[in-house]
Amino acid sequence: MRAFGDRFVALVFVLGLVAASMTVARAGPYEDALAHFAADSFSDTADGINGVVASGNPLAATVIGALQEGRLLFSAQGKRVLIRDRSDKLIDAATGAPIDGAAPADLAPVRLNNRLRGLVEASVGSLTLMAPDPGKRLEAARAVFKSRDANALPALNQAIAKETDPRVKQALVEARAAVLLYSDSASDADKLEAISVIRQRGDQEALGLLSGLPGNASPAVKQAAADAAAAVQKGLLIWNALQNTWYGLSLGSVLLLAAIGLAITFGVMGVINMAHGEMVMIGAYTTFVVQEVIRAKNPALFGYSLAIAVPLAFLVAGGIGVLVERGIIRFLYGRPLETLLATWGLSLILQQAVRTVFGPTNKDVGNPSWMSGSFDLGQITVTYNRLWIIVFTLLIFAGLLGLLRFTRLGLEMRAVTQNRTMAASMGIKTSRIDALTFGLGSGIAGLAGVALSQIDNVSPNLGQGYIIDSFLVVVFGGVGNLWGTLVGAFTLGIANKFLEPFAGAVLGKIAILVLIILFIQKRPRGLFALKGRAVEA
Amino acid sequence: MHTSIGAVAERPFARRLLAATAGLALGLAAALPARAQDTIKVGILHSLSGTMAISETTLKDVMLMLIEEQNKKGGLLGKKLEAVVVDPASNWPLFAEKARELITKDKVAAVFGCWTSVSRKSVLPVFKELNNILFYPVQYEGEESERNVFYTGAAPNQQAIPAVDYLMSKDGGEAKRWVLAGTDYVYPRTTNKILEAYLKQKGVADSDIMINYTPFGHSDWQTIVSDIKKFGSAGKKTAVVSTINGDANVPFYKELGNQGVKATDIPVVAFSVGEEELAGIDTKPLLGHLAAWNYFESIKSPINDKFIADWQTFIKNPKRVTNDPMEAHFIGFAMWVKAVEKAGTTDPDKVIDALPGIEAPNLTSGTSKMLPNHHITKPVFIGEVRADGQFDVVWKTPGLVPGDAWSDFLPGSKDLEADWVTLKCGNYNTVTKKCGGAS
Numbered sequence: 001m002r003a004f005g006d007r008f009v010a011l012v013f014v015l016g017l018v019a020a021s022m023t024v025a026r027a028g029p030y031e032d033a034l035a036h037f038a039a040d041s042f043s044d045t046a047d048g049i050n051g052v053v054a055s056g057n058p059l060a061a062t063v064i065g066a067l068q069e070g071r072l073l074f075s076a077q078g079k080r081v082l083i084r085d086r087s088d089k090l091i092d093a094a095t096g097a098p099i100d101g102a103a104p105a106d107l108a109p110v111r112l113n114n115r116l117r118g119l120v121e122a123s124v125g126s127l128t129l130m131a132p133d134p135g136k137r138l139e140a141a142r143a144v145f146k147s148r149d150a151n152a153l154p155a156l157n158q159a160i161a162k163e164t165d166p167r168v169k170q171a172l173v174e175a176r177a178a179v180l181l182y183s184d185s186a187s188d189a190d191k192l193e194a195i196s197v198i199r200q201r202g203d204q205e206a207l208g209l210l211s212g213l214p215g216n217a218s219p220a221v222k223q224a225a226a227d228a229a230a231a232v233q234k235g236l237l238i239w240n241a242l243q244n245t246w247y248g249l250s251l252g253s254v255l256l257l258a259a260i261g262l263a264i265t266f267g268v269m270g271v272i273n274m275a276h277g278e279m280v281m282i283g284a285y286t287t288f289v290v291q292e293v294i295r296a297k298n299p300a301l302f303g304y305s306l307a308i309a310v311p312l313a314f315l316v317a318g319g320i321g322v323l324v325e326r327g328i329i330r331f332l333y334g335r336p337l338e339t340l341l342a343t344w345g346l347s348l349i350l351q352q353a354v355r356t357v358f359g360p361t362n363k364d365v366g367n368p369s370w371m372s373g374s375f376d377l378g379q380i381t382v383t384y385n386r387l388w389i390i391v392f393t394l395l396i397f398a399g400l401l402g403l404l405r406f407t408r409l410g411l412e413m414r415a416v417t418q419n420r421t422m423a424a425s426m427g428i429k430t431s432r433i434d435a436l437t438f439g440l441g442s443g444i445a446g447l448a449g450v451a452l453s454q455i456d457n458v459s460p461n462l463g464q465g466y467i468i469d470s471f472l473v474v475v476f477g478g479v480g481n482l483w484g485t486l487v488g489a490f491t492l493g494i495a496n497k498f499l500e501p502f503a504g505a506v507l508g509k510i511a512i513l514v515l516i517i518l519f520i521q522k523r524p525r526g527l528f529a530l531k532g533r534a535v536e537a
Numbered sequence: 538m539h540t541s542i543g544a545v546a547e548r549p550f551a552r553r554l555l556a557a558t559a560g561l562a563l564g565l566a567a568a569l570p571a572r573a574q575d576t577i578k579v580g581i582l583h584s585l586s587g588t589m590a591i592s593e594t595t596l597k598d599v600m601l602m603l604i605e606e607q608n609k610k611g612g613l614l615g616k617k618l619e620a621v622v623v624d625p626a627s628n629w630p631l632f633a634e635k636a637r638e639l640i641t642k643d644k645v646a647a648v649f650g651c652w653t654s655v656s657r658k659s660v661l662p663v664f665k666e667l668n669n670i671l672f673y674p675v676q677y678e679g680e681e682s683e684r685n686v687f688y689t690g691a692a693p694n695q696q697a698i699p700a701v702d703y704l705m706s707k708d709g710g711e712a713k714r715w716v717l718a719g720t721d722y723v724y725p726r727t728t729n730k731i732l733e734a735y736l737k738q739k740g741v742a743d744s745d746i747m748i749n750y751t752p753f754g755h756s757d758w759q760t761i762v763s764d765i766k767k768f769g770s771a772g773k774k775t776a777v778v779s780t781i782n783g784d785a786n787v788p789f790y791k792e793l794g795n796q797g798v799k800a801t802d803i804p805v806v807a808f809s810v811g812e813e814e815l816a817g818i819d820t821k822p823l824l825g826h827l828a829a830w831n832y833f834e835s836i837k838s839p840i841n842d843k844f845i846a847d848w849q850t851f852i853k854n855p856k857r858v859t860n861d862p863m864e865a866h867f868i869g870f871a872m873w874v875k876a877v878e879k880a881g882t883t884d885p886d887k888v889i890d891a892l893p894g895i896e897a898p899n900l901t902s903g904t905s906k907m908l909p910n911h912h913i914t915k916p917v918f919i920g921e922v923r924a925d926g927q928f929d930v931v932w933k934t935p936g937l938v939p940g941d942a943w944s945d946f947l948p949g950s951k952d953l954e955a956d957w958v959t960l961k962c963g964n965y966n967t968v969t970k971k972c973g974g975a976s
Contacts, residue, residue, distance in 0.1 A: 209772065
């Protein structure tokens with residue numbers, strides 16, 4: 001039944017092709033291939049791509065490029081394939097000329113799936129190896145490296161001979177090596193040379209190429225590939241350790257970011273502030289609101305949305321912090337249990353308030369272009385969002401340290417927390433300082449929210465995920481010591497990331513908890529214990 | 538989760554007693570405030586606060602919409618329907634308490650609710666004891682069939698297995714190496730156990746399967762994504778099957794996008810990511826990653842177009858999306874209405890008996906049927922993420938797939954069968970010919 005069905009479909013299809021070729025004036029392999037795109041089936045589209053590429057028609061690169069960007073359109077009824085160019089004009093894919101008359105009513109983009117997308121990438125690669133733009137050529141060379149398409153070999157050889165840019169040339173040579181290594185017709189000498197080129201590359205993909213060698217290779221080639229794979233693996237070990245350190249720094253910076261506000265409210269003031277996470281969440285929602293306003297009023301400013309959100313988040317979260325201190329916390333100083341319960345209740349109220357106002361679903365906070373993507377540093381992948389978060393965290397830390405050390409407000413804060421009665425008798429309004437300190441801690445939590453909105457969900461639950469970790473960091477680092485918080489956060493981050501590959505994320509987290517409990521047994525005041533009179537305060 | 542043998546042996550009598558008591562209670566309830574009570578109450582048991590509110594609030598709203606529509610059509614059995622909404626606050630024991638309150642205090646005729654498996658497990662004893670009906674709308678791990686529960690979400694064979702089949706097919710990329718990544722709780726663990734057994738049966742070697750679990754709300758995915766990249770560069774086509782739950786998905790996908798893991802290299806197929814979850818992320822870097830569901834908003838059909846329009850009008854937001862569990866409630870509610878009409882009463886025993894065999898249209902222009910094992914027939918779709926946060930269906934099963942309560946790929950459950958019509962048993966062992974679960 002099925003075979004018959006297939007045959008029937010094929011027959012209908014051939015008839016359709018015949019009809020199509022009768023209407024199209026000059027039928028050739030290119031036009032035949034184009035007609036496949038109008039069939040709206042993935043296997044036909046694959047035939048279309050291969051046919052168009054093989055035809056050598058000058059329009060091939062345009063058609064495949066349009067297909068990749070979803071600008072290749074077809075009309076099932078009219079059996080026509082059109083290109084929508086970048087200025088939104090419709091072009092007949094068969095002739096390259098703008099269409100005359102109205103566009104067909106049933107125009108739809110030619111659909112792709114993953115297999116076809118891979119095929120398109122490879123085709124674009126082999127078609128643009130000689131493109132004038134070196135960036136495009138580099139991309140093309142990488143695409144061929146991935147696809148290992150044997151048909152691209154002549155084009156590669158030609159491109160290598162003509163290439164002047166050393167980076168592109170290197171990529172082309174590597175692509176050629178990949179093609180040769182997996183080709184059935186290449187000689188063993190060629191393959192051995194290819195292996196040495198790939199070994200030089202020394203990264204994860206090289207390892208993949210070397211270890212995935214097809215079974216029909218000769219023993220000499222197999223041996224060489226195995227040796228090269230072992231060498232690459234050895235080289236990657238060191239990079240792995242570096243990569244883990246980087247991940248650890250990045251996790252540490254997130255921990256520090258979340259904990260640094262708490263280091264003020266809990267560490268300096270001694271308030272067990274369970275609503276700290278909600279201040280982070282409020283910062284994240286401020287970012288969301290800023291972005292919504294920018295999207296609605298002035299989309300051109302989107303790249304600056306985070307810069308605009310930073311001061312606003314600080315003010316909003318800080319303001320709420322001051323209100324909370326004046327309204328609740330100041331009645332509860334010296335009663336840790338009541339403070340804990342009251343702030344816990346407050347955190348639930350804030351969560352539900354946000355849920356009522358903004359809805360329970362995640363909010364889409366966009367990443368400006370400078371916050372997305374990654375670059376390679378040796379064999380390490382460094383993602384931009386993580387890099388900027390580390391920078392941002394360190395800036396906040398330095399700023400806070402400066403504020404406490406060099407400003408009058410900082411001096412008064414230290415004075416009040418170290419000896420309240422003495423500070424009061426020197427004329428410092430202690431209750432005002434309390435409010436400002438709590439506001440400062442909350443404001444910094446708001447800043448953390450701006451950064452965390454870039455890597456995590458913006459939902460009413462955002463803060464809950466960070467509250468436990470924040471307390472851990474502050475307690476581990478030593479209550480009341482900002483440097484302790486810094487060292488504690490990075491230590492926990494790096495330890496976590498070195499444990500994770502062995503123990504897995506779940507066990508890794510448990511192990512860290514156990515280690516901290518043991519550590520606190522030994523040193524109840526954390527890494528950097530405060531000494532002197534401040535301890536009794 | 539398996540009922541003990543002793544309890545099962547006593548069950549018929551216990552059930553009759555229970556039914557009698559329930560009948561008596563209902564009779565009394567009907568007799569006493571007969572004049573005042575001219576509505577049929579429907580319980581809605583979804584978290585409106587706490588961590589699960591993100592997913593469950595939508596289901597509460599869709600139930601309110603369905604009940605309102607039914608009332609516009611003249612209600613049910615000549616009475617108006619009345620929704621009773623409670624908030625179990627993502628707190629599992631509270632689910633049981635609220636379920637009890639709905640059944641005993643509000644005297645609801647049926648309950649639509651729960652999302653997580655643990656919340657379902659927590660209310661099960663209540664529904665059994667008080668003999669009421671629960672419609673459970675979420676895809677789950679299977680390995681359960683209860684007389685009082687009707688499962689309108691997907692069983693593993695209606696989501697996980699077809700997804701793996703697709704990835705093994707030519708169009709799916711002929712994956713040879715598999716990463717099973719999930720959140721550390723019962724649904725991913727059971728699903729991955731089933732998938733692992735299935736993959737091995739298909740000849741996948743142990744060394745080609747990587748299993749990874751993460752805590753709830755995991756937000757630092759750097760190591761895991763780079764591990765997946767490493768695992769995927771061993772020269773064989775690699776695919777990731779993700780049972781990562783809820784909030785952890787957004788940072789996971791962001792990390793995938795940032796580290797440049799493209800769907801053409803390593804496709805990720807997710808079982809818990811739908812239109813609602815994607816509404817919180819920029820989907821351009823995720824182009825081509827996959828999801829397996831029984832419904833996608835992008836599927837064109839007159840009934841789906843109407844449903845989406847109704848929903849957006851009801852919720853007064855033209856941007857709100859629809860998703861698979863919403864469709865499950867749509868089907869479940871229609872089935873319950875039909876069963877009540879067929880039975881001519883809302884008495885749970887009669888409705889439970891009437892439900893198997895009931896057919897109701899699903900939103901993808903097919904007709905789903907309630908099976909004797911209290912699961913339903915559904916089509917399975919594989920969708921690829923589009924740049925606009927919707928899914929493009931790239932594959933679907935030829936027909937409807939009947940939900941299988943007990944997986945055929947787990948040693949403990951392959952001999953079990955659920956049939957509440959002829960066998961009157963949720964875990965009938967076909968080898969020992971006894972109703973009582975795994976040996």
